[in-house]
Amino acid sequence: MKKIQDKLGGRPAKKRTEKQKKVVSTKLTxxxxxxxxxxxxxxxxxISEYVRQAVISAEVIP
Structure with a gap:
């Protein structure tokens, strides 16, 4: 009988650069x-993916 630890499967672990660990919150009207x-x-x-892309490609004019 196989133990649970012996089973392979599941999603491969993400690379360190792909993990989304930080949270930014803001208030909106x-x-x-x-x-x-x-x-x-x-x-x-x-919404979260839209905001991520908008933040990366946005240009701020001081």
Whole structure:
């Protein structure tokens, strides 16, 4: 009989650079939240993925 520890399977472990460990939270007005939600839906993305991509590609003008 095999022990549970002997079984192979499951998803392979992610690399250290692929793990999402840090959390950033912010407060939004209802209008801001619904605007982001709408844009994420139009892009076919979850809100979190939409915000991640927006943060990476955004250009801030001081």
């Amino acid at each position: 209802e209008l801001q939240y619904y605007a982001i939600r709408k844009r994420a839906g139009e892009a076919g993305l979850r």
